Amino acid sequence: xxxxxxxxxxxxxxxxxxxxxxxxxxxxxxxxxxxxxxxxxxxxxxxxxxxxxxxxxxxxxxxxxxxxxxxxxxxxxxxxxxxxxxxxxxxxxxxxxxxxxxxxxxxxxxxxxxxxxxxxxxxxxxxxxxxxxxxxxxxxxxxxxxxxxxxxxxxxxxxxxxxxxxxxxxxxxxxxxxxxxxxxxxxxxxxxxxxxxxxxxxxxxxxxxxxxxxxxxxxxxxxxxxxxxxxxxxxxxxxxxxxxxxxxxxxxxxxxxxxxxxxxxxxxxxxxxxxxxxxxxxxxxxxxxxxxxxxxxxxxxxxxxxxxxxxxxxxxxxxxxxxxxxxxxxxxxxxxxxxxxxxxxxxxxxxxxxxxxxxxxxxxxxxxxxxxxxxxxxxxxxxxxxxxxxxxxx
Amino acid sequence: xxxxxxxxxxxxxxxxxxxxxxxxxxxxxxxxxxxxxxxxxxxxxxxxxxxxxxxxxxxxxxxxxxxxxxxxxxxxxxxxxxxxxxxxxxxxxxxxxxxxxxxxxxxxxxxxxxxxxxxxxxxxxxxxxxxxxxxxxxxxxxxxxxxxxxxxxxxxxxxxxxxxxxxxxxxxxxxxxxxxxxxxxxxxxxxxxxxxxxxxxxxxxxxxxxxxxxxxxxxxxxxxxxxxxxxxxxxxxxxxxxxxxxxxxxxxxxxxxxxxxxxxxxxxxxxxxxxxxxxxxxxxxxxxxxxxxxxxxxxxxxxxxxxxxxxxxxxxxxxxxxxxxxx
Numbered sequence: 001x002x003x004x005x006x007x008x009x010x011x012x013x014x015x016x017x018x019x020x021x022x023x024x025x026x027x028x029x030x031x032x033x034x035x036x037x038x039x040x041x042x043x044x045x046x047x048x049x050x051x052x053x054x055x056x057x058x059x060x061x062x063x064x065x066x067x068x069x070x071x072x073x074x075x076x077x078x079x080x081x082x083x084x085x086x087x088x089x090x091x092x093x094x095x096x097x098x099x100x101x102x103x104x105x106x107x108x109x110x111x112x113x114x115x116x117x118x119x120x121x122x123x124x125x126x127x128x129x130x131x132x133x134x135x136x137x138x139x140x141x142x143x144x145x146x147x148x149x150x151x152x153x154x155x156x157x158x159x160x161x162x163x164x165x166x167x168x169x170x171x172x173x174x175x176x177x178x179x180x181x182x183x184x185x186x187x188x189x190x191x192x193x194x195x196x197x198x199x200x201x202x203x204x205x206x207x208x209x210x211x212x213x214x215x216x217x218x219x220x221x222x223x224x225x226x227x228x229x230x231x232x233x234x235x236x237x238x239x240x241x242x243x244x245x246x247x248x249x250x251x252x253x254x255x256x257x258x259x260x261x262x263x264x265x266x267x268x269x270x271x272x273x274x275x276x277x278x279x280x281x282x283x284x285x286x287x288x289x290x291x292x293x294x295x296x297x298x299x300x301x302x303x304x305x306x307x308x309x310x311x312x313x314x315x316x317x318x319x320x321x322x323x324x325x326x327x328x329x330x331x332x333x334x335x336x337x338x339x340x341x342x343x344x345x346x347x348x349x350x351x352x353x354x355x356x357x358x359x360x361x362x363x364x365x366x367x368x369x370x371x372x373x374x375x376x377x378x379x380x381x382x383x384x385x386x387x388x389x390x391x392x393x394x
Numbered sequence: 395x396x397x398x399x400x401x402x403x404x405x406x407x408x409x410x411x412x413x414x415x416x417x418x419x420x421x422x423x424x425x426x427x428x429x430x431x432x433x434x435x436x437x438x439x440x441x442x443x444x445x446x447x448x449x450x451x452x453x454x455x456x457x458x459x460x461x462x463x464x465x466x467x468x469x470x471x472x473x474x475x476x477x478x479x480x481x482x483x484x485x486x487x488x489x490x491x492x493x494x495x496x497x498x499x500x501x502x503x504x505x506x507x508x509x510x511x512x513x514x515x516x517x518x519x520x521x522x523x524x525x526x527x528x529x530x531x532x533x534x535x536x537x538x539x540x541x542x543x544x545x546x547x548x549x550x551x552x553x554x555x556x557x558x559x560x561x562x563x564x565x566x567x568x569x570x571x572x573x574x575x576x577x578x579x580x581x582x583x584x585x586x587x588x589x590x591x592x593x594x595x596x597x598x599x600x601x602x603x604x605x606x607x608x609x610x611x612x613x614x615x616x617x618x619x620x621x622x623x624x625x626x627x628x629x630x631x632x633x634x635x636x637x638x639x640x641x642x643x644x645x646x647x648x649x650x651x652x653x654x655x656x657x658x659x660x661x662x663x664x665x666x667x668x669x670x671x672x673x674x675x676x677x678x679x680x681x682x683x684x685x686x687x688x689x690x691x692x693x694x695x696x697x698x699x700x701x702x703x704x705x706x707x708x709x710x711x712x713x714x715x716x717x718x719x720x721x
Contacts, residue, residue, distance in 0.1 A: 043565030050481065050562045053550035081704060083711040114548020114563060114570040118527070127527040127545055131684050134551045135526035136691070174712040178704035182697060189690075197520055197555050197683035200672065209686060341559050342672075344479075 008092055008155065008376035011238050015370055019237075023366035030359020033352050034111050042114065045352040051345020052336070054112075059335040060357050061108035063191050064328045066141065067215075069101020070223025071230070072148060073184040077220070078255070080177045087248050089379035092155060093234070094227045096377050099148045100364040106145050108360055109138075133193045140187035147183060150176045155375050188219035195334055203338035204276040205283065205290050210266060211334070217263045218297075222327040224252045224259075225300070228320035232313050240378065242313075250310040256323055257304040260297055267294075289333050296326030427685035430654035430678045431518035437537035437604040439515065439657035440577070440591060441611065444664070445500045445641035446625060447508035447598035449488055453590035457486040457512075460578055460589035479511070482564045485575040486512040486590055491669050500641050500663030507664040509671075510599065512590070513560045513575035514649060514656035515539050516678070521552035521561050523680030530561070530572075537604075537657050538579050543571045557653055557674055577657075591628055596638075602630035607659055611647055614640065614661060654678035 037045040048055050071094035079087040110116050121127040122138045129135050151173070157166040192215030195202050208214070228249050235242040242249070271277055281287055299322035309315025336347065349357075372378060454477065457463070465475035466483040477484035489511060494504035501507075519539050521530045529546035532539050541561075548570060552561040564570035578588035586592070591601035600610075610630050617623055617640035624635040641663045648660035652674040660671070667673055690696060 039568060041565055041567045041570060046565070048563075048565055050553055050559070053553035053563055080711045081707045083707065085711065112549075114550065114572075115543070115546050116548065118545065118547045121527040121529075121545055121547055124527075127529075129526055129528045130691075131523050131680070131687065132526040132551070133683060133687060134524060134549055136687070138526055170712075174708035175705060177708040177712070178701060181704045181708075182701045185700070186697060190687075193683060193686055194551075196686060197524055197679045199520075199557055199679040199682075200674070201554075201557070209682065212686065212690075341554075342670075 007089070007379050008158070009378065010159075010376055011240065011373050011378055013238070013373050015373060020366055020369055023362040023369075026355075026359045026362035027366060028359075030356045030363070033356050033359070036352075037111060042112075045350065045356070047347055047350045047353060049345060049347065051341040052339070052347035054335060055347060056336075056349040056353055056357055057108055057112045059332050060328075061360055062105050062112075063331045063335055065101055065105040065108075065360075066191070067188065067219045067222045067327055067331065068226055068324065069098040069105065070184060070188065070219050071095075071226040072098030072151065072223075073180065073188075074220055074223030075227060076151070076177055076180050078252075080174070081181055089245055090227055090231065090248060092152070092377045093230060093372065094223075095148065095152045096155075096371055097226065097230060097364075097368060099145075099152050100367050102141065102145045102148055104360050104364055106141055108356075109141075111356075133190050133197070137187045137190045137194065140183050140190070144180070144183040144187065147176050147179045151180050155377055159375050184219070185216065189213065189216040191215050191219075191331075192334070198339070201339060201341055202334065203283065203286050203340065204274065204279050205271065205286060206334040206338040208270050208274065210270045214263065214267060214270075215331075217259055217266070218327045218330055221256050221259050221263070221300075221323055224256050225320040225323040225327075228252055228256075228316050229324060232317045232320070234372075234378075235313070238372070238378075244379070246311060246313075249316055250307075253300070253304040253310040253316055253319060256300050256319070260301045260323070264294070264297055264301070286333070286337060289329065289337050293326055293329050293333060296322050296329060299323070299326075427677060427682045428688065430676075430681050433517050433604060433655065433657075434533065434535055434537040436535045437517075437657055438577070438582075438602065439537075439604045439607050439659060440512075440588065440599055440601055441607045441630075441659045441661070442510045442599050443614070443625075444507050444509065444598070444660070444662040444669070445643065446596045446638070447488065447510065448596055449490060449508045450595065451488050452593040452595060453510070453599055454484070454486055454488060456589035456593035457575070458484070460581060461485055480560065480562065480575075482562045482571075482573040485573065486510065489670070491664060493668075502664045502668060505664070507662060507669060508598075509669045510590075510660070511558075511670075512658065513539060513577070514558050514652075514658045515577060516653055516656050518654040518678035518680055520555040520557060520653075520679050523684060524551040524555045526551070533579075536577075536579075536582075538577045538582075539574075540576045540579055541572055541574060546572060548572075555679070557672060557679060587629055594627065597625045597627040597636070600626060600628060600630055600632075604657055606630040611650075611659060611661065615643060615645075615647075651676045654681065 033045050042048055046055055075087060075091045075094040078084050079091050110119060113119055122135065153169060154166055157169065189212035192211030195207065196209060196211055231242050231245055231249055234240060271280065280290060300319040303309045303315060303319040309319065463485065464483050466477040466481060468476045468478050477487050480487055489509040490506055491509060492506040493502060496504065496506040498505040515538060517537065519532055522532045522539060526549060527545050527547055529542050530539065530552050550563050552572060553563050561572050561574045563572055581588065587601040591599045607630065619640055619642040621640045622637055623640055624637055626632050627634045643661055643663060644665055646666060648666050648671050649656035649658055654676065662669060
């Protein structure tokens with residue numbers, strides 16, 4: 001049992017493959033376009049306008065991207081807060097994906113800021129504006145990026161044999177784990193609150209004082225789902241058995257199902273109480289988008305009812321992907337489709353704008369592959385699940 | 395190995411308690427909207443009376459000159475300034491409503507009416523409430539909503555949040571600013587009045603303390619349609635007057651109640667929804683969003699309590715691992 005922490009091993013293997021080369025090319029194209037934006041301004045690359053001052057970089061790279069990056073948060077909640085050590089093998093891969101998701105989300109915010117050289121003003125007490133939801137989100141996301149890397153640091157310290165540092169960090173890591181649960185709870189809900197002040201400009205199917213709660217519950221579900229998604233996809237991509245992790249993935253599916261029932265209950269009860277049920281059918285494109293959202297959210301609820309689906313890779317994958325798409329569409333709808341600032345304003349992302357977003361996703365995938373092949377991230381399962389459980393059950 | 399309800403309850407009784415607390419404090423159910431903000435003591439404002447406006451657009455040109463704004467070309471030949479709405483190059487425009495034959499001024503059917511669009515200088519402005527770095531501010535005395543580009547980070551939350559679509563960002567430069575009407579506060583600092591009021595030949599736009607504007611609105615509302623009366627130019631109390639028959643005003647002064655009141659007031663003979671002014675609630679939007687934020691984050695007590703619970707729970711599961719030191 002002495003080697004418990006050494007259960008994490010680098011997966012090894014070649015770094016240059018079709019996938020990594022394609023990702024690198026996409027990332028380079030994005031870097032070029034971002035350089036162009038820096039020289040010529042946002043308008044040279046994006047279709048942003050004063051009716052749609054926030055586009056796909058905010059809606060996807062920040063709002064959806066950080067929700068996809070909630071795996072570390074979701075796993076920390078069950079593993080360390082609910083004290084379920086059995087989930088331990090899933091924590092590091094989830095944390096790593098969260099590190100990249102949040103870090104690249106944070107970087108892309110800087111490129112979206114018109115006056116980015118003033119960004120440090122967020123940290124200057126005399127400028128801080130605590131009524132602003134944006135202020136809270138900015139501060140929380142900045143802190144959380146640091147916290148995530150500290151949470152992931154043991155993998156890096158182990159790789160470089162910095163045992164003394166590792167031991168010191170282990171003693172205080174629980175504080176960062178706690179922060180790693182508090183901060184996402186705050187800003188994932190606040191990403192919803194951001195829209196409350198927009199009032200009538202957000203369609204009534206999305207505008208509600210419950211936005212923070214709806215954003216939080218769906219973000220946690222997306223966090224759990226990305227863990228399932230990465231485990232199943234990783235098992236194929238890295239030819240790595242996940243049979244030891246299947247029981248935990250099945251339980252995660254059950255959690256997603258339960259939370260989604262709560263989410264859908266809240267969503268419909270809220271629309272009914274606000275007297276907007278009629279808007280579900282009479283809102284054209286927005287009605288259609290709403291139905292697709294609900295369908296995607298309902299899929300894991302129905303699918304994960306059967307034990308067969310919860311214990312098969314295929315069932316898990318379909319349910320998780322559906323949940324992730326539902327959560328992404330909900331955010332895209334709330335920030336862009338439901339948004340109407342008056343007649344004459346239109347927005348659809350430009351090709352360059354989309355290429356930046358694809359490049360950022362590609363960079364995340366690329367870095368993830370490099371890290372898991374070179375750093376101790378995944379469990380290698382030298383111990384049986386029973387031994388693992390024994391190590392954790394006190 | 396399927397998830398047992400019992401396991402979950404056990405978990406909830408322990409570290410889950412912290413999560414439960416988080417869920418409760420995150421619930422917006424107890425979130426009370428705060429009150430709307432109050433009019434500042436020495437508030438100044440603009441009164442725009444559509445029935446006096448002749449659509450000469452002297453105010454548009456005056457505003458451009460006073461604020462050093464470039465022409466806003468919208469025709470192919472680019473021969474003269476043709477703004478179609480407010481924008482980064484235009485803080486103030488005059489638009490026209492026209493119906494049918496457009497024969498009669500200030501009449502909804504077969505008539506026309508002018509509209510002035512510029513910053514409303516809200517009493518409880520969304521742009522000020524949402525600005526993360528206090529670049530957008532409301533003067534505590536005059537109530538003017540001003541902008542400081544040296545502080546601004548360019549997040550454009552003000553652009554997104556304004557219910558009137560007033561703050562405008564620039565997208566064609568690497569050093570973009572937010573542009574909007576600041577009620578010519580640079581001119582007011584020199585003892586002058588806003589340019590749009592200064593140049594208006596009919597007194598359709600007048601400047602003055604909000605108390606004087608309120609009194610003038612009350613006087614005009616009490617006039618009988620067709621009754622000949624005097625209207626002042628530039629400021630209320632300027633003494634520079636002209637005579638004109640009073641128009642038929644609708645029973646609604648825009649900006650008295652909308653989103654908690656604005657310091658730009660708008661009188662008209664045609665309903666405001668026809669003039670493109672949004673139908674807004676009396677409760678300001680910041681009062682709702684700040685209500686939620688302040689309920690959740692009041693004194694940071696709730697987050698501190700949740701954090702304490704989380705630290706306790708994380709510590710509890712961390713010491714399990716302490717017994718299996720590495721290497």
